[in-house]
Amino acid sequence: MFDLGKVNDRYLMIFFSIMVLAGPIILAPFGAGYPDLLQRFAIFGLFAIGFNILFGLTGYLSFGHAAFLGVGSYAAVWVFKLLTMNVIPALLLAVTVSGLFALAIGYVSLRRSGIYFSILTLAFAQMSYNLAYSVLTPITNGETGLQLTLEDPRILDAANDTGSLPSTNLFGLTMNSTAKFEILGMTFQFNVGFYFCALILILGFYLALRIFRSPFGLMLRAVKTNQTRMNYTGLNTRPYTLAAFVISGMYAGVAGGLMAITDPLAGAERMQWTASGEVVLMTILGGAGTLIGPVLGAGFIKYFENIFSKINDNVLHGWFAFLPDGLEDVVVGVLHFFVGKGWHLTLGIVFMLVVIFLPGGLIEGANRIIRRVLARKDKSNTTVSAPAE
Amino acid sequence: MSFLEIKGVNKRFGGLQALDDVNLNVEEGTIHAIIGPNGAGKSTLLNCFIGKLMPDSGTVTFDGQSLLGLKPWQINQAGVSRVFQTPEIFSDLSVLENVMIPCFARRDGMFRLNAVTPTETETDIREKAEQMLIDVRMEDKLHMQASSLSRGDKRRLEMAMCLSQDPKLLLLDEPTAGMARADTNNTIDLLAELQSKRQITKVIIEHDMHVVFSLAQRISVLAQGHVIVEDEPANIKGHPKVKEAYLGGAH
Numbered sequence: 110m111f112d113l114g115k116v117n118d119r120y121l122m123i124f125f126s127i128m129v130l131a132g133p134i135i136l137a138p139f140g141a142g143y144p145d146l147l148q149r150f151a152i153f154g155l156f157a158i159g160f161n162i163l164f165g166l167t168g169y170l171s172f173g174h175a176a177f178l179g180v181g182s183y184a185a186v187w188v189f190k191l192l193t194m195n196v197i198p199a200l201l202l203a204v205t206v207s208g209l210f211a212l213a214i215g216y217v218s219l220r221r222s223g224i225y226f227s228i229l230t231l232a233f234a235q236m237s238y239n240l241a242y243s244v245l246t247p248i249t250n251g252e253t254g255l256q257l258t259l260e261d262p263r264i265l266d267a268a269n270d271t272g273s274l275p276s277t278n279l280f281g282l283t284m285n286s287t288a289k290f291e292i293l294g295m296t297f298q299f300n301v302g303f304y305f306c307a308l309i310l311i312l313g314f315y316l317a318l319r320i321f322r323s324p325f326g327l328m329l330r331a332v333k334t335n336q337t338r339m340n341y342t343g344l345n346t347r348p349y350t351l352a353a354f355v356i357s358g359m360y361a362g363v364a365g366g367l368m369a370i371t372d373p374l375a376g377a378e379r380m381q382w383t384a385s386g387e388v389v390l391m392t393i394l395g396g397a398g399t400l401i402g403p404v405l406g407a408g409f410i411k412y413f414e415n416i417f418s419k420i421n422d423n424v425l426h427g428w429f430a431f432l433p434d435g436l437e438d439v440v441v442g443v444l445h446f447f448v449g450k451g452w453h454l455t456l457g458i459v460f461m462l463v464v465i466f467l468p469g470g471l472i473e474g475a476n477r478i479i480r481r482v483l484a485r486k487d488k489s490n491t492t493v494s495a496p497a498e
Numbered sequence: 499m500s501f502l503e504i505k506g507v508n509k510r511f512g513g514l515q516a517l518d519d520v521n522l523n524v525e526e527g528t529i530h531a532i533i534g535p536n537g538a539g540k541s542t543l544l545n546c547f548i549g550k551l552m553p554d555s556g557t558v559t560f561d562g563q564s565l566l567g568l569k570p571w572q573i574n575q576a577g578v579s580r581v582f583q584t585p586e587i588f589s590d591l592s593v594l595e596n597v598m599i600p601c602f603a604r605r606d607g608m609f610r611l612n613a614v615t616p617t618e619t620e621t622d623i624r625e626k627a628e629q630m631l632i633d634v635r636m637e638d639k640l641h642m643q644a645s646s647l648s649r650g651d652k653r654r655l656e657m658a659m660c661l662s663q664d665p666k667l668l669l670l671d672e673p674t675a676g677m678a679r680a681d682t683n684n685t686i687d688l689l690a691e692l693q694s695k696r697q698i699t700k701v702i703i704e705h706d707m708h709v710v711f712s713l714a715q716r717i718s719v720l721a722q723g724h725v726i727v728e729d730e731p732a733n734i735k736g737h738p739k740v741k742e743a744y745l746g747g748a749h
Binding site: 324327328330331333334335337338339340341342343344345 | 548569574
C-alpha cells in the first residue's frame with residue numbers, strides 16, 4: 110500500500126528538493142510567491158524539522174526551543190556587526206553558540222522527563238527571554254533589539270562609505286536581490302535569500318532523514334517507547350537524549366541565524382514562550398515523528414497566518430455585502446474574532462480539530478485520503494470485473 | 499566462590515523485615531529457582547540485585563564484582579539480563595528492531611552516535627537479530643509491530659532480546675505469570691531448549707510449581723524474608739518446612 114512514511118528515501122529526497130526549489134513557482138498562484146513569506150516557510154520548516162528530531166523521535170516535549178532560535182539570531186547579528194556581512198561566518202557562529210547553549214540547558218533539563226522536562230525547558234527559555242530583555246541589554250540591546258549601525262567595525266569588510274547600511278551577502282551575492290519574471294499575468298520572484306534558506310532546508314531535511322534511518326534514530330525511538338527496557342539493555346539513555354536535544358537546538362540556531370540573514374536584526378520577542386509554542390503546534394499539526402509532517406505544519410501555519418491576519422472588518426463587509434444589513438453586521442461581528450489579530454483563535458480551533466480527529470497530523474490526513482481513493486479504485490475494479498466472470 | 503553470591507542481605511520497609519539475613523549461592527551454568535508464598539520477599543530480593551533497591555546490609559557479588567550501588571544499565575553491562583513479570587519491550591517498534599537494539603548495545607556502555615563498529619556493520623547486526631528470532635521460532639513475525647503480539651509472543655520476544663546480548667546471568671521474574679497452560683508449556687519447552695543450546699546461568703522467580711520442577715536444578719524456598727530450605731528439586735517436594743510455609747502451618 111502507498112504510504113507517505115515508507116516511500117523510497119531517494120524519491121522522497123528528490124520530491125522534497127523539487128517542491129522546495131520550485132516554491133516560488135508553485136506558490137505564486139496562491140499569492141504566497143513573494144520572498145518574505147517563502148523565506149519564512151523555509152526557516153520555520155527547518156526549525157520544525159529540528160524540533161521533530163527531539164520531540165518526534167524521543168518524545169521529550171521541549172517548550173523552550175525559541176531560546177535557541179533567539180540565541181542563533183543574536184550570534185548572527187553580532188557577526189554582521191563585528192566581522193563581516195558575509196553570511197557563512199554568521200551561520201557558523203549561530204550553530205556553535207546555540208549548540209553550546211542547548212548543551213547547557215539540555216544537561217540540566219534532561220535530568221527529568223515528561224511534564225517536568227517541559228516545565229524546565231519553558232523556565233529556561235523564559236529566563237533567557239527576560240535576560241535578553243533587561244539585564245543583558247549591552248549584548249542584546251534590550252527592547253529595541255539588536256540592529257546594524259553605520260558605526261559597526263565589520264573588520265573583515267572593506268570600508269563602507271556609501272552612507273547606507275550594507276546588506277547581507279554570500280561572497281558578494283546580496284541576499285535581498287530578487288529576479289522578477291512576469292508570465293501570463295503572474296509575477297514570479299526568485300530571491301537569493303530564499304534560495305539560500307531553501308538549500309539549508311534541503312540539507313537539514315537530508316540530515317534528518319539520515320538520523321531517522323540510522324541506528325542512532327532507532328535508539329531515540331526506543332527511548333520514546335520504553336526507557337526501562339533501554340536501561341536493562343545496558344544503555345544509558347541520557348547521552349542519546351542529550352545528543353538529540355543538542356542537534357535540535359542547533360537546527361533552531363540555524364533557523365535563527367537565517368532569520369538574521371534575511372533581515373539583519375534580532376529581538377528578544379523571538380525567544381518568548383509563544384514562539385516556542387508555535388513550533389510545537391507546527392510539529393503536531395503536520396505530524397510528529399514523520400519526516401515531511403513538520404515542514405508541512407510550518408508551511409500550513411505560516412501560510413494561513415499570512416492570509417488570516419490580512420483580513421479585516423472592511424474585507425469581511427465586502428464578502429458579506431449580499432446579506433441584509435442587520436445580518437451582515439452580526440456575521441461580520443462574529444467572524445471579527447477569528448481574523449486579523451484574532452487569527453490565533455482560528456489556529457486554536459484548527460489545532461483542536463486536528464488533534465481530536467487526526468492524531469497523526471496532516472500527514473495522517475493525507476494518508477487516509479490516499480488510502481480511501483485506492484480502496485475506491487479497488488472496489489470499482491471488482492464491480493467491473495465481477496460480471497465478466 | 500560462587501558465580502552469584504548473596505551474603506547476609508537485609509532489607510526493611512518501615513516495620514516490615516522484608517529480607518532477613520538472606521544467603522544464596524548460584525553456580526555457573528545452572529538454573530536456580532526461588533520460590534515462596536506471596537509476600538515472602540522474592541521480588542524484593544530480585545530488585546536488590548538489579549539496582550532497583552539498595553539492601554540495608556549485606557553483599558551481592560556477581561562474577562567477582564559487587565553489584566550494589568550500580569545503575570541498571572551498568573549491571574546489564576556486567577552481564578546480567580532481566581525478563582520482567584510484564585514483558586518490557588519496545589512496543590512501538592517492529593519485532594526485528596526490538597532485537598536489533600540489544601545487539602547494538604555493546605558490553606562497554608559507550609555512547610555511539612552511529613552504534614556501528616568497524617568490525618560489525620548494520621547488516622551483520624540485522625542478520626544476528628534475525629538468527630536470534632529464528633532461535634525463538636518467531637521468524638514469521640519479523641515486521642509486525644511488537645504491541646500487536648500475543649502475550650506469549652511478547653514474552654518470547656523479550657527473552658530473545660535478553661539472549662541476543664549473550665548474558666552471563668539471566669533473571670526471570672515469573673516468566674509464565676498470567677499465561678494459559680499451553681503457553682506455559684511452550685515457555686518451559688523454549689527455556690529447556692535454549693538451556694540445552696547455550697548454558698546460561700538463570701535465576702527464576704516463580705509461583706507455578708510445574709514450571710519450577712520441570713526446569714530448575716536447584717531451588718531456594720523463601721518465606722517471610724528467610725531462605726528456609728535450599729536443595730535439589732527432588733528433596734524440596736516433600737520437605738516439611740516447605741509444606742508448612744505454603745499451607746500456613748505456622749499460623
